Amino acid sequence: MTELVLRELRKTYASRGRPPVEAVRGIGLELRSGELLGLLGPSGCGKSTTLRMIAGLEAVTGGDILVGGGSVVKVPAQRRNIGVAFENYALYPPLTVAENLGFGLAARRRPRREVAARVRGMAERIGLTELLDARPGGLSSGQKQRVALARALIREPDVLLLDEPLSHLDAAQRDTTRRELKRIQKDLGHTTILVTHDQEEALSLADRIAVMKDGVIQQLGTPYEIYDSPANLFVADFVGEPAINLLPGVAGADGCVRLSEGVRLAVPVRLAAGREVVLGVRPEDLRLVGEDTAALRARVGAHEPLLEAGIATLALDGVAGPLVVQTGPEVRLDRGETVRVSADPRLTHVFDAATGEALR
Amino acid sequence: MKRRLLAVAADGALILYFVFALFPVAWMIILSLKPANELFSTYFSFTPTLDAYRTVLGAGSDEGVPFLRFFVNSLVVSLGAVGLSLVIGLPAAYAAARWRFRGSENLMFTLLSFRFAPELTVIIPLFVLYQKLGLFDSYVGMVWVLQLVTLPLIVWIMRSYFSDLSPELEQAALLDGYTRKQAFFKVALPLVGPGIAAVSLLAFIFAWNNFVFPLVLTSSEAQTVTVGALSFLGGDRPKYNLTAAAALVSVVPPLLLALTIQRYLVRGLSFGAVKS
Numbered sequence: 001m002t003e004l005v006l007r008e009l010r011k012t013y014a015s016r017g018r019p020p021v022e023a024v025r026g027i028g029l030e031l032r033s034g035e036l037l038g039l040l041g042p043s044g045c046g047k048s049t050t051l052r053m054i055a056g057l058e059a060v061t062g063g064d065i066l067v068g069g070g071s072v073v074k075v076p077a078q079r080r081n082i083g084v085a086f087e088n089y090a091l092y093p094p095l096t097v098a099e100n101l102g103f104g105l106a107a108r109r110r111p112r113r114e115v116a117a118r119v120r121g122m123a124e125r126i127g128l129t130e131l132l133d134a135r136p137g138g139l140s141s142g143q144k145q146r147v148a149l150a151r152a153l154i155r156e157p158d159v160l161l162l163d164e165p166l167s168h169l170d171a172a173q174r175d176t177t178r179r180e181l182k183r184i185q186k187d188l189g190h191t192t193i194l195v196t197h198d199q200e201e202a203l204s205l206a207d208r209i210a211v212m213k214d215g216v217i218q219q220l221g222t223p224y225e226i227y228d229s230p231a232n233l234f235v236a237d238f239v240g241e242p243a244i245n246l247l248p249g250v251a252g253a254d255g256c257v258r259l260s261e262g263v264r265l266a267v268p269v270r271l272a273a274g275r276e277v278v279l280g281v282r283p284e285d286l287r288l289v290g291e292d293t294a295a296l297r298a299r300v301g302a303h304e305p306l307l308e309a310g311i312a313t314l315a316l317d318g319v320a321g322p323l324v325v326q327t328g329p330e331v332r333l334d335r336g337e338t339v340r341v342s343a344d345p346r347l348t349h350v351f352d353a354a355t356g357e358a359l360r
Numbered sequence: 361m362k363r364r365l366l367a368v369a370a371d372g373a374l375i376l377y378f379v380f381a382l383f384p385v386a387w388m389i390i391l392s393l394k395p396a397n398e399l400f401s402t403y404f405s406f407t408p409t410l411d412a413y414r415t416v417l418g419a420g421s422d423e424g425v426p427f428l429r430f431f432v433n434s435l436v437v438s439l440g441a442v443g444l445s446l447v448i449g450l451p452a453a454y455a456a457a458r459w460r461f462r463g464s465e466n467l468m469f470t471l472l473s474f475r476f477a478p479e480l481t482v483i484i485p486l487f488v489l490y491q492k493l494g495l496f497d498s499y500v501g502m503v504w505v506l507q508l509v510t511l512p513l514i515v516w517i518m519r520s521y522f523s524d525l526s527p528e529l530e531q532a533a534l535l536d537g538y539t540r541k542q543a544f545f546k547v548a549l550p551l552v553g554p555g556i557a558a559v560s561l562l563a564f565i566f567a568w569n570n571f572v573f574p575l576v577l578t579s580s581e582a583q584t585v586t587v588g589a590l591s592f593l594g595g596d597r598p599k600y601n602l603t604a605a606a607a608l609v610s611v612v613p614p615l616l617l618a619l620t621i622q623r624y625l626v627r628g629l630s631f632g633a634v635k636s
Contacts, residue, residue, distance in 0.1 A: 016462070057531050077534040084535050090528035092547065104536030155536070 002068040002158040004031040004054070004191050009063035011049050011215075023049045025215040026063065034189040038206030040196055042238070046215035047195045051161050054193065056080045067158050083152030083190075087164040089144040091136035097147050098123070098132040104155050118154055126150045126184060142173035149181070153188065160190040166201050178204060199239050203227070211235045229349070233356035236280045236349055242311055244280045245323050248353060251275040257350070260318030263296060266345040269359050277359065280349035283311065283326040287342050295340035298323060303333040314341065392604035399600055412605035416592075426580075427606055430588030435613065436499055437574075437584055438567040441506035442514075442560050448507075449514035450556070454544060456515065457522035468519070471512040479508070479572045487576050497578045505573045510563040517562075521555035522548065557624035565614045585610035 011024040024046040031037050039047040052058035054065055056077030065072050072080050091100050101122060102115040110118075123129045126146050136144060145165060152160060165181060166174045182205055185192055196202050202209050203223040211218045211226060211234075219231035230236035236244050249257040251271035256264040257279055265279060289295050298314035301322060310327040325341055333339065350359045391399070393408040416427050455461075456468055486505065487496075495501030525548060533543040549556075574584040589610060592602035 055531075055535060057534065077531075078537045078539060080535075082535065084532070086528040086532060088526055088528055090526060090532040092529065092532075094550065103533075107533075107537040107542070151532070151536075 002191050003033045003066075004159050004193070005029070005064075005066040006050070006054070007064040007066070009050065009053060009065065010061045011046070011053060011058065012061045023215050024053070024061075027210075027212070027215070027217050029210060029217070029220070031191050031193070033191055035207050036185055036192040036194060036205060038194045038196060038202030038209040039212060040199060040202040040209050040239070041212035042197055045212045047197075047212050048163060049215075050212075051084075051163055051193060051195045054159065055082050055084050055161055081155065081157050082159045082161060083155060083157030084161045085145070085148040085152045085163065085165055087167060089136070089148040091144060091147055091151070093136055096133050096135055097128060097139075100136065100147060101128075101132075101151050101154050104151065108155075122150045122154045125187075126153075127180075140173070141168050141170070142177050145169065145177055146180070149184070153184075153190070157190065160185070160192040162192060162194045164196055164198075165194065167196070167198065181205060199241065203239075211238060213238075229358065229360070230280070231358050233278060233280070233351045236351070236358075240282055242283045242324055242326065244282050244349075245286075245321070246351075247279045247281070247319060247321060247323070249277060249279055251277055259316065263316050263319055265296070265343055265348060267348050267350050268345050269350050271350070271359070276353035278351045278353050278356075280351060281323075281343050282347065283324045285344060285347040286323070286325040287344075288312075288325065288327055288331065289340050289342045291340065295342040296323075298339055298341050300333045300335055300337045300339060302335065303327070303331075305329070305332070312339075314339065388604045388608060391601055392608055394601050396599065396601060412601040413609070416602055416605045416609060425588065425591040425602075427585075427588055427591075427609075430583050430585045431610065433499075433502075433578075433582055433588075434568060434584040434586070434610065437502040437506065437582065438564050440499065440503040441510045441567045442563045444503055445507060445510040445514045445563060446556070446560065449511050450518060450549070451544070453515045453518035454522050454548060457519045457525075458527065468515070471515050474508045475512045483572060483576050486573075490577050495577075497581045497583075499582055501577060502574065502582050502584070505577060506567045506570060509566050509570055509573075513563045513566065514559050517559045518552065518555060521552040525551055554624045557621045561614075561617055561621055564617060568610075568614055 006027055006029040008026045008028055009024055010022070010026050013021040013023060015021070027046075027050065029037065039050060041047045049058060053060050056072070056075065060073050067080070067082070091097075092103065095103065098119050101119045105115045105118060119132070120129075123132055126149060128143075128146055128150060131139065131143060131147070136147065139147065145168075149162075149165070152162075162181075166178055169177055178201065185205075194202065194205055203226075206223065208220065208222055209226050210220045213234050219226060219235045226235060226239055230239065230244075233246065237246060247259050247265075249259040249265070251267075251273055252258050252264065253273040254264075255270070256266050257271070257277060258264050259279070265281075267279065271277065296316060298316050301313040301315050303313075304311045308329055310329065310331055310333075312325045312327050312331075312333055314323045314325060316323055323341065327333070351357065352359055390406065392412050393406075393410070395407065395409045395411060398405055398407070456464055490496040490501055490505075493501075495504065529551070530540075530543040530547050533547045534540070538546065568584075569586060570584075571586045574582070574587045578584070578587070585606065589603050589606035592599045592606060
């Protein structure tokens with residue numbers, strides 16, 4: 001269908017008497033036709049601003065947006081042919097679902113018969129047929145989200161933008177809607193950007209993920225690349241649940257990193273002795289082991305059995321921060337108990353303490 | 361027991377206040393129904409007659425007061441003022457709600473200041489200006505000056521309505537192919553309909569009740585009921601029964617209007633209006 005390219009896209013908000021705010025600082029992205037890219041970041045990172053610039057709801061300060069090879073920066077929103085499903089759905093309250101869906105087509109003066117046929121077709125696709133005569137006020141959040149999606153899709157947009165599509169749904173609806181969303185997007189093959197602060201949403205839906213912070217893309221890659229080799233401390237910390245253990249330490253001459261007097265961990269990279277680094281170890285990459293000389297000794301601070309897995313918070317000798325370990329469902333630990341933990345050096349991430357960049 | 365006593369006392373107080381507040385109205389009604397020769401009687405005699413209403417509504421030929429014309433003037437001037445304020449004020453309120461532009465807050469405050477600055481402070485210069493511009497005693501002049509009353513009301517209240525409206529709705533309309541203007545007229549405006557009804561009524565009542573502007577800026581052609589009703593007090597002896605009848609007749613339009621749009625009024629005033 002259509003590829004989408006962002007080139008050095010910038011947005012600066014100038015306000016009198018205050019320094020200008022750089023919301024988006026020159027981001028570049030290339031989406032293949034039909035690709036679903038997740039724009040993941042905390043609130044205020046510029047991801048929604050980026051989305052609004054692509055939609056044409058926000059003026060671009062610098063850079064370019066290319067849809068299907070042509071620049072759309074100077075094209076007003078109503079002629080860009082970009083579909084947006086808004087976070088709060090933004091359905092027109094006095095209109096029925098059918099009228100909401102047909103609104104854009106009617107605005108473009110399509111013949112009434114065609115509008116009706118396309119509304120019916122889209123409703124069947126997305127499973128809204130029984131809801132066509134309902135008004136938005138009476139729908140559940142999941143239904144509203146589907147209507148919002150259908151409204152964005154019915155115009156056959158070149159690019160589809162989804163703004164936090166699942167954030168207002170409860171857990172059960174979230175799962176079904178997510179699966180639906182993935183199916184519909186793959187079926188119809190729209191080039192799609194999904195904006196979210198929820199890593200689960202991004203990881204499960206996106207072909208590739210761009211992690212954003214402070215208006216800059218921190219890392220761009222497949223969900224596995226983001227998870228397996230985070231580019232810096234921020235990405236490592238932001239992606240992953242429970243959050244990664246980040247432990248400051250100093251490189252020794254023996255290929256290990258010293259976390260404290262007696263605690264050392266082997267790392268997969270060669271480091272100059274004395275270099276200050278931060279180690280990142282995911283809770284799920286740590287194992288509780290039996291009496292083993294190579295393992296770390298730790299004291300149990302707390303253990304939360306969560307049915308399918310447990311979360312243990314451990315303390316290492318002389319190390320300030322806690323060490324969080326994901327345990328198997330059968331494990332029972334008591335507070336104050338001493339356990340041994342082993343980390344796979346290949347799954348240990350090393351970051352420069354000063355810059356936060358990953359060292360490989 | 362104590363609680364019940366308190367409740368009874370509260371009800372009693374309310375009834376007392378009710379009587380106190382409505383007594384002038386009752387008095388006016390009685391006054392308007394009295395024959396002219398019983399107006400100043402010190403004893404209570406009440407033989408109701410509609411003479412006063414007949415005189416007031418009968419083009420006032422025998423009294424020389426064209427009350428019906430004042431009535432029509434009031435209608436024209438008040439509706440005109442509200443209409444003009446809506447035409448100017450709705451887009452202004454929308455712009456103020458959606459965009460922070462240079463001086464937007466100052467502009468809004470200036471509008472508000474029209475409401476709390478006493479009209480008397482500007483009335484003399486306005487009088488001179490109106491004389492020179494030829495606006496004195498004209499519909500255009502009255503509609504214009506009443507903007508000081510109606511415009512701030514409409515802009516301020518409607519701004520909070522528009523602020524409560526999610527901007528995504530209009531943005532969705534933009535993406536659906538509407539222009540900004542269409543998004544305003546076809547999406548935003550219909551959604552604040554109850555607010556428009558409520559604020560229009562409020563503005564109409566304020567404009568209708570205004571006294572100082574027509575008193576100073578009109579003489580006969582564009583004079584309104586508020587000033588016109590006073591004409592019955594001039595002459596050799598004050599005709600209170602006519603004044604009372606005139607006042608009661610002039611209450612009818614705002615009352616009718618309020619009753620017809622009451623449904624919107626409650627809804628309209630109960631949300632949006634008081635939020636900043």
